[in-house]
Amino acid sequence: MDEEVTTESRKETEVAPALIAVHPTGHHIAVAVGPELRIFNLLNNSAVSLHDDSISGDNHFHKDNIRAIRFGAKGKLFVSAGDDKTLKIWSAESWHCILTVSSEKRVTAVAISNDGLYVCFADKFGLVWVVDLNQTSIDKKPTPLLSHYCSIITSLEFSPDNRFIISADRDFKIRVTNFPKNPLNGAHEIQSFCLGHTEFVSCLAFVPAQESPHSLLLSGSGDSTVRLWDISSGALLDTCEVAVKAGLLESNDNTEEHGHAVTDLCTTLDGLLVAVAIQSLRGIVLLSYNVSAQTLSVAKVVSIAGDTFVPTCLANSPPTRELWMVTGVSSLPGYDYPSLARVLVISGIDADQEPVVLGDDKIPGGVKLLETLQGTAAVDDNAFSVAAEAVKAAMCNLLIKKQYPFENREYRKKTRNDRKLKE
Amino acid sequence: MPETGINSTFSKSTGLPRKRFYRARAHSNPLSDSHFPVPLSPSHVDYSLHYPHFFPSSDQADSSKKIKFADIGCGFGGLLISLSTLFPETLMIGMELRDKVSEYVKERILSLRVANPGQYQNISVVRTNSMKYIPNHFEKAQLSKMFFLFPDPHFKEKNHRRRVISPFLLDEYAFVLEVGGIIYTITDVEELGDWMKTCLENHPLFEPLTEKELETDPAVKLLSSATEEGQKVARNDGQTFQAVYRRIAASDQIS
Numbered sequence: 001m002d003e004e005v006t007t008e009s010r011k012e013t014e015v016a017p018a019l020i021a022v023h024p025t026g027h028h029i030a031v032a033v034g035p036e037l038r039i040f041n042l043l044n045n046s047a048v049s050l051h052d053d054s055i056s057g058d059n060h061f062h063k064d065n066i067r068a069i070r071f072g073a074k075g076k077l078f079v080s081a082g083d084d085k086t087l088k089i090w091s092a093e094s095w096h097c098i099l100t101v102s103s104e105k106r107v108t109a110v111a112i113s114n115d116g117l118y119v120c121f122a123d124k125f126g127l128v129w130v131v132d133l134n135q136t137s138i139d140k141k142p143t144p145l146l147s148h149y150c151s152i153i154t155s156l157e158f159s160p161d162n163r164f165i166i167s168a169d170r171d172f173k174i175r176v177t178n179f180p181k182n183p184l185n186g187a188h189e190i191q192s193f194c195l196g197h198t199e200f201v202s203c204l205a206f207v208p209a210q211e212s213p214h215s216l217l218l219s220g221s222g223d224s225t226v227r228l229w230d231i232s233s234g235a236l237l238d239t240c241e242v243a244v245k246a247g248l249l250e251s252n253d254n255t256e257e258h259g260h261a262v263t264d265l266c267t268t269l270d271g272l273l274v275a276v277a278i279q280s281l282r283g284i285v286l287l288s289y290n291v292s293a294q295t296l297s298v299a300k301v302v303s304i305a306g307d308t309f310v311p312t313c314l315a316n317s318p319p320t321r322e323l324w325m326v327t328g329v330s331s332l333p334g335y336d337y338p339s340l341a342r343v344l345v346i347s348g349i350d351a352d353q354e355p356v357v358l359g360d361d362k363i364p365g366g367v368k369l370l371e372t373l374q375g376t377a378a379v380d381d382n383a384f385s386v387a388a389e390a391v392k393a394a395m396c397n398l399l400i401k402k403q404y405p406f407e408n409r410e411y412r413k414k415t416r417n418d419r420k421l422k423e
Numbered sequence: 424m425p426e427t428g429i430n431s432t433f434s435k436s437t438g439l440p441r442k443r444f445y446r447a448r449a450h451s452n453p454l455s456d457s458h459f460p461v462p463l464s465p466s467h468v469d470y471s472l473h474y475p476h477f478f479p480s481s482d483q484a485d486s487s488k489k490i491k492f493a494d495i496g497c498g499f500g501g502l503l504i505s506l507s508t509l510f511p512e513t514l515m516i517g518m519e520l521r522d523k524v525s526e527y528v529k530e531r532i533l534s535l536r537v538a539n540p541g542q543y544q545n546i547s548v549v550r551t552n553s554m555k556y557i558p559n560h561f562e563k564a565q566l567s568k569m570f571f572l573f574p575d576p577h578f579k580e581k582n583h584r585r586r587v588i589s590p591f592l593l594d595e596y597a598f599v600l601e602v603g604g605i606i607y608t609i610t611d612v613e614e615l616g617d618w619m620k621t622c623l624e625n626h627p628l629f630e631p632l633t634e635k636e637l638e639t640d641p642a643v644k645l646l647s648s649a650t651e652e653g654q655k656v657a658r659n660d661g662q663t664f665q666a667v668y669r670r671i672a673a674s675d676q677i678s
């Protein structure tokens with residue numbers, strides 16, 4: 001019976017949540033579900049077809065689940081990477097694959113430097129690699145940049161001024177490293193560690209600069225909190241217990257310990273509002289950021305009625321003040337759909353406005369966008385509650401350390417001489 | 424085994440814990456998730472537990488005094504005990520991954536404190552994986568000396584990432600060491616000696632000490648003589664290989 005449990009949990013570990021990314025201009029929307037990459041162009045209202053000269057034929061540019069997608073800050077580049085141990089760098093204009101980089105291990109996070117010169121990616125063994133896009137040689141190999149000692153890196157982010165690269169891991173830690181002028185020699189100077197989370201760190205986001213000399217960083221975690229940090233010193237400025245504040249969890253209720261992990265964070269253009277996705281919430285929590293006091297507080301909970309929509313990924317479209325959300329999962333065992341995705345948009349993400357969840361008929365791009373990004377215009381709602389559970393289980397298995405009961409550990413120590421005689 | 428009383432794990436003549444009751448394997452896997460408490464951040468380290476003489480209450484208002492020396496993989500604690508009397512006002516900590524061994528060092532320090540009132544108050548030990556949790560124990564530029572004496576050689580190339588001195592881990596050691604702080608390494612395995620020296624040599628934040636500095640540094644003399652491992656090597660007329668480097672400020676080229 002024990003064996004049965006392990007094989008089942010392994011299957012769940014293999015599922016990957018759906019991801020979404022929005023081009024800085026808001027013109028392109030990218031969704032990744034399982035190994036599939038789907039891009040929609042809102043300017044000419046059509047699906048984008050990707051081209052990769054090294055691969056002919058079908059849409060399978062990745063051979064396994066995609067774990068990270070991202071647009072460059074300048075909007076020229078798009079990267080995708082995942083469990084197939086390849087990183088693909090695309091032109092976000094022609095949608096040709098510029099470069100395919102092989103990794104030794106599965107890729108868990110990607111980041112593009114704000115000047116568009118370097119692409120960094122993290123592998124499952126805690127190494128962060130850098131690819132120099134300037135290099136003229138055809139054979140571009142990634143160079144190791146820094147390492148978290150054998151911990152899964154969950155998120156990578158460049159600071160807005162490009163001076164630092166931030167990496168978050170499963171061991172509750174956020175590391176702030178100086179991004180050197182020549183990163184191919186490695187990044188050896190650590191600026192700070194941001195320590196305070198009591199579970200894995202799942203996501204990072206910067207508060208857009210408010211004429212403040214220091215960049216402030218937001219992080220979400222499996223401990224159901226969002227925290228605000230000063231990255232130059234690593235000081236914890238504020239902790240917002242989002243799950244408690246949003247009424248999902250009693251502050252002293254430990255019955256469902258890991259059920260309310262923060263899965264994604266997204267800041268608005270002015271940095272005054274932060275959208276937060278929580279694993280158990282059908283909707284999102286909006287936090288407001290108080291600039292002068294440097295504090296976070298819950299502004300409102302936007303629930304999505306009638307649906308079983310627990311967002312797996314959030315993306316902000318600054319020009320239109322829309323928040324794009326996706327929920328879904330790669331091939332779910334027991335269901336006919338090869339991969340599930342559902343896209344929703346909340347408009348009016350602004351301090352002065354009332355956020356509105358747009359109906360499918362009001363969504364930018366309409367039915368055509370939904371068909372492209374979801375694979376189908378209408379999807380079975382029931383499947384999504386199963387999907388949400390599967391994603392939750394997968395995340396727990398991957399990132400939460402197994403706790404063995406005290407008695408078990410004591411039993412294994414029973415042969416210790418020093419313990420035996422003291423009793 | 425006959426039980427001779429409650430304190431039978433302690434020697435009757437010296438009052439010190441007897442090593443035979445704390446026998447442990449020589450190797451420990453640093454990659455596994457172990458179970459021991461890890462301080463959330465350096466400010467969560469309870470100094471009153473480690474150094475009750477210097478910090479009588481757990482109220483840490485007077486926290487100007489901080490741990491300055493760290494012995495990484497302190498083993499049975501020989502170096503710590505020698506350093507304790509050499510630098511009686513400096514707080515130092517040993518870090519050891521093997522549960523039984525750290526337990527032994529703890530008992531050894533407590534007995535030494537009892538036997539020598541007023542002495543050995545500045546040393547303590549913690550069971551932790553220093554390859555994973557160094558930043559949880561020490562702040563930026565907190566330490567002035569770090570010791571890596573006779574670390575596990577991990578001969579197989581596949582296991583080189585388990586070595587406690589590696590190019591990437593040196594980044595973290597450079598973070599917790601103050602500028603001018605010194606890292607001491609010694610081994611009786613020539614291959615590992617070369618490896619540690621090469622790692623330090625190639626790291627932009629470390630420079631070697633001069634011959635003269637090595638001669639005048641009192642801690643250097645202890646490297647081969649103070650630890651149990653060092654004494655074993657000396658008994659067998661073995662060779663040792665040391666590398667002692669200083670943390671330097673970052674130059675503009677790398678930042």
